[in-house]
Amino acid sequence: MIEDKNQSKTPLSELGEFGLIDHLTKNFKINHVSTIKGIGDDAAVLDLKNNQIVVTTDMLVEGVHFDLSYMPLKHLGYKAMIVNLSDVYAMNAEAKQVTVSIAVSNRFPLEALEELYSGIETAAKIYNVDVVGGDTTSSTTGLIISITAIGSVKTDEVAYRSGAKPNDLLVVSGDLGAAYMGLQVLEREKEVFKVNPQNQPDLENYTYIIERQLKPEARKDIVKLLKDLEVKPTSMIDISDGLSSEIMHLCKQSEVGCELYENKIPLDPQVISTCEEFNIDSTTVALNGGEDYELLFTISQQDFEKIKANPNLTVIGFIKEKSAGMHLITRAETSIPLKAQGWNSFSS
Amino acid sequence: MIEDKNQSKTPLSELGEFGLIDHLTKNFKINHVSTIKGIGDDAAVLDLKNNQIVVTTDMLVEGVHFDLSYMPLKHLGYKAMIVNLSDVYAMNAEAKQVTVSIAVSNRFPLEALEELYSGIETAAKIYNVDVVGGDTTSSTTGLIISITAIGSVKTDEVAYRSGAKPNDLLVVSGDLGAAYMGLQVLEREKEVFKVNPQNQPDLENYTYIIERQLKPEARKDIVKLLKDLEVKPTSMIDISDGLSSEIMHLCKQSEVGCELYENKIPLDPQVISTCEEFNIDSTTVALNGGEDYELLFTISQQDFEKIKANPNLTVIGFIKEKSAGMHLITRAETSIPLKAQGWNSFSS
Structure with a gap:
């Protein structure tokens, strides 16, 4: 600015x-x-x-x-x-x-x-x-x-979107929703700046989420990590449009269903506090926010031991038969169908 | 229209x-x-x-x-x-x-x-x-x-811009300047249409040059032809910005000079007649017109016999030592330095 x-x-x-x-x-x-x-x-x-x-x-x-x-x-x-x-x-x-x-x-x-x-x-x-x-x-x-x-x-190492199998684990790198919340803060500060250009914004409480929006990173390290751990993902996709939409791509192309656990979705504390401040539900942000550039992938259950101790990786759900559909299991243990509300550049 | x-x-x-x-x-x-x-x-x-x-x-x-x-x-x-x-x-x-x-x-x-x-x-x-x-x-x-x-x-078959050697022949496929003259005709008809939208333009005399502008082709056939003739070009470039500018790219990257013969430049009769109608010099059009998408290449002299009978290919000059510079030899046998006046999207 x-x-x-x-x-x-x-x-x-x-x-x-x-x-x-x-x-x-x-x-x-x-x-x-x-x-x-x-x-x-x-x-x-x-x-x-x-x-x-x-x-x-x-x-x-x-x-x-x-x-x-x-x-x-x-x-x-x-x-x-x-x-x-x-x-x-x-x-x-x-x-x-x-x-x-x-x-x-x-x-x-x-x-x-x-x-x-x-x-x-x-x-x-x-x-x-x-x-x-x-x-x-x-x-x-x-x-x-x-x-x-x-x-x-x-x-033999290519990971397509189409390789997920029932009982595979659904895994995500890093944390979600930060890039979207960073954008919300920047949009708000832009409006403040328009009204009072002398106002110097105090962004100290938002450094992580703003950096995730302005200077995202790609997870080259995760590809290397999985090789080092000798884990070959059965399917993989990057999260550019929001977790929900990407899970649905994986499941559709793999012809499987899934259960995603709300309480497992990794969120940074700054995302949680900023969501509270903006009065937005943090799960909705993680599911639909987009621009996180984390990797979403599935692994065979037998590889769980190899990844479970790694702080970069979180198991967030399971792959099921296609007939089971694609569901979010909420903290209240309600099962609700996943919806893709990812970002669409053609909607106004 | x-x-x-x-x-x-x-x-x-x-x-x-x-x-x-x-x-x-x-x-x-x-x-x-x-x-x-x-x-x-x-x-x-x-x-x-x-x-x-x-x-x-x-x-x-x-x-x-x-x-x-x-x-x-x-x-x-x-x-x-x-x-x-x-x-x-x-x-x-x-x-x-x-x-x-x-x-x-x-x-x-x-x-x-x-x-x-x-x-x-x-x-x-x-x-x-x-x-x-x-x-x-x-x-x-x-x-x-x-x-x-x-x-x-x-x-071993890649043809770079940098491989031309002194005494190589400078060869071009097809003919030059047609796409540029097609554009001139289309621009003129657009102005006519603005003044009188009822006017149906008669474009019969310009079909070739208009097609060269609106529906150019890439010379895949020439790559195959050269393989069939067992000729490996010592250097090659496509003509998108005008013959003059492309020859200069070849010569600079090959660190050589050249002589280009005005009377050898292949022109379609429709280019010549339209140039006369527009009162534009056809050599200037061929040198600077652009968008012809013909191939310009150099071959060793020993390959001349293999290509000389082919109507798709025209020898238009010779490669010389770098110290000789890059020159156009006019019909009047005057030698003038080549200039690149190719199309520049940033000039207004």
């Missing part, structure tokens, strides 16, 4: 399209031996040997997926990477390369794009992926970011 | 994001054995065996790259595919898979997206590529299409 009025600004037209790509990508280093050729030819060339390749793509649109009034461009670049990398990890694969395309209007100076790309570069370093291509073009309004991520995985 | 006022229109919000993707992609068939998993999981899974993988991405923005007042949506979908496939062929590779992401404003009804996707599907069939993923989201204004294409190629 703080804008630096004194920054020097370079119009994009000064560089031209090729100059712009060169300028923005000149610091990007190639780290993977599988990247034979990165930026600078008609296409990138990769050599992923005999592994299977996973490919995923996501597009983020200003005014739909992000609001630059509280999303710093560096964080946006970082988050755009995370959204895609998370999908690669959800296949139990290792992310290796990305391509980054942006369309941007003239209201953005070069320095704004440098900020955006520094976020992309930071994520590329932390997650060890090579930026191997992309496209930079103008838009008539706003900023659009489209990223495609590529990963590799041994043929 | 003809709008059907009677079409029934379905608002996108009726389907929701998942419903929309399902609806638009339900006809897409998987043809490649290398596509292990297409749409429907966190990521697509591919098995390209021991081949190298080429990856390329391009974004098309309404009002910047296309004008829907004369670009039918079906053609737009087709062209968005061609732009990307052309880059795969320019690596001497075979295109196998694509991901398609679109951001679209509420002013587009479902039927418009169906048109767009039918063009994508047609191109996928003709060029034998699988649509394996993508993203469909809303935009605040206009239509944005981002496609990533993936191909495979044997390690």
